[in-house]
Amino acid sequence: MTAVEVDDDIVILDMGLDMEEVVQEEDELEQMSTKESFESGTIPDDGIIHEQRDKVKAIVIGHGHLDHIGALPKLAGAYDCPIIATPYTMKIANQRIDEDRKEVRNDQVVLRGGDRYWLSNSLEVEFIHVTHSIPHSVMTVLHTPEGTLLYSLDFRFDEEPVLGVPSDYERIRRLSREPVKALIGDSTRVEMQGGAETESMVREMIRHRLERLHDSKGALIFSTFSSHIERLNALLQVNKGRRKVAFLGRSLKDYAKLAEELDLIDLQDVHILSYYDEVSHFLKRTASVRDEWLLVCTGNQGEPGSVLRRLAEGEYPMQIREGDHILFSSTVIPTLLNQYNRQQLEQKLKRQGAVLHRDLHVSGHARREDTRRLIRMVNPMTIIPAHGTLQMEASYAALAQEEGYRLNETIFLSEDGNCLEL
Ligand SMILES: [Zn+2]
Incomplete structure (x- = not known):
């Protein structure tokens, strides 16, 4: 905040x-x-x-x-x-x-992206469409008498999105004329070299994997972030109706249903089950015909109470068994608890004979070269790295230094509770 x-x-x-x-x-x-x-x-x-x-x-x-x-x-x-x-x-x-x-x-x-709105006599807000890992993401521009502020949390530059269009580069570039007094930057993945990852790449990764697995005798179980509507679209596209699809778990249902209301996903052929009893009843019927199904489950981080975790722990009438395949379309968010949960989950799944497929994923955050591209497009007077640990923000600062900015003169590191005066 x-x-x-x-x-x-x-x-x-x-x-x-x-x-x-x-x-x-x-x-x-x-x-x-x-x-x-x-x-x-x-x-x-x-x-x-x-x-x-x-x-x-x-x-x-x-x-x-x-x-x-x-x-x-x-x-x-x-x-x-x-x-x-x-x-x-x-x-x-x-x-x-x-x-x-x-x-x-x-x-x-x-x-929507492209809209502007007056907040007071002197302040106007503007949204600029960007690609990220959830639909309808925007950068926020604040036009003030003191100059323009660009708040860029969160984004990646995706030239081939599966859902929607690429970021509004033309508008971002035009900001440099205003000029931009400050850029608040997304440092989450700035330590990662390179850039230019696209959701279409992930879709092809998933397509190749499914091509090999469709005819297997086991269940195909897929897990990603529930709000990643673009990823769910990619999955439905490459499945092409070959297997019946079910979304299992409350957060999947919530995010998908809201997206459907805005025509961001077509759920016509998707079975959606949310509460424990519903899921349990469904899996009881599914267990014996598991090779007909592609089951999308909550629990990619191994969270206790999620459908995948419960499946692994044998809490449903369907047991994981040899020949089942689990596809993780996510990374583990690097906190100790997540890492522990995910490790527990993987051990349980493997012990029951499932084959795990990890990292069918690219991050929703800009890597180093896309971050550099943003800085060059906008040419801000000052840069304030945000949205990361001190190490990530320092890495952003180092990148800004490469671009000619100076620490404590035109780059400012801050932390929760601090005020910066520009
Ligand atoms: Zn985000």
């Missing part, structure tokens, strides 16, 4: 959860009071902004991942201002708010 103050106006950019804390607290999060969530460190401590809440003109959300919208149910209601987001992002936000049952009565303004 970032707040930008210009004269007497404040704009809040994103209101997310600390995902490392969330993995540990997910079950209880909806039951937690706002105070308890502060104390557990899952939601941002917004005290410093809250003291000046009359100045806050908008809460602007860039995309629907939980580390960008997850704290809305707990925090947004305290501000008398609109929430601004794209259609898919707003649907996810509303679902989270409904589940949390908090008083969140903020007006909602739905904008």
Whole structure:
């Protein structure tokens, strides 16, 4: 969560959860009071902004991942201002708010990539379409009397997306004329060399793997991030109806159904089952004809309570057995708990004879060369690396130095609770 103050106006950019804390607290999060969530460190401590809440003109959300919208149910209601987001992002936000049952009565303004909106007499917000790992992602531009701010969390540059169109490069490039006073940069994958990975590449990886496996006698079980609608589309495309498809698990159902409302995925031929009893009943019927099915399950990180984890632990009438194939279309988010969960899951699956296929995936975050490309396109006056550990942000700073920026003069490293004055 970032707040930008210009004269007497404040704009809040994103209101997310600390995902490392969330993995540990997910079950209880909806039951937690706002105070308890502060104390557990899952939601941002917004005290410093809250003291000046009359100045806050908008809460602007860039995309629907939980580390960008997850704290809305707990925090947004305290501000008398609109929430601004794209259609898919707003649907996810509303679902989270409904589940949390908090008083969140903020007006909602739905904008699309390319739209602009006046927040006050002097501040205007603009959305620029970008590719990421969830539909309707945007970079947020804040036009102010002091210059332009570009908030670029999160993006990758994908020239061949499976869903939608490439990022709006023309608009990003034109920003350099304004000029851009500051760029807040996505440092998550900046340590990774190279760039230019595309979702079409992943689709081909999955296609090749499935070509070999379609005729096998086992179940094909696929797992990815539930909000990765583009990846689910890629899977449905390469399956081409050869196997019947089921989506199993609550978060898959939630994200897919919301996407369907906006024509982002066609679920006509997909069986969708959510609660334990439903899934259990379905798997009982499926076990004996498993070679007819492609089962998409929650649990790519090995989370306890997910469908894949429960399958591995023998909690359903269908047992994993030799000849079953598990396809992981994700990376393990590198936290200790995730790594432990995933290791547990893999051991259990292997012990029962399943064959594991890992890393059918590319990240939704820009690598080093795409980050450099953004800096060159925008030519910002200052750069503020964000969205990573200090090590990742320092790596972004080193990249900026290669591009002629200077630490503490035109590059600023910050941390939670700090203020930077430009
Ligand atoms: Zn994201």
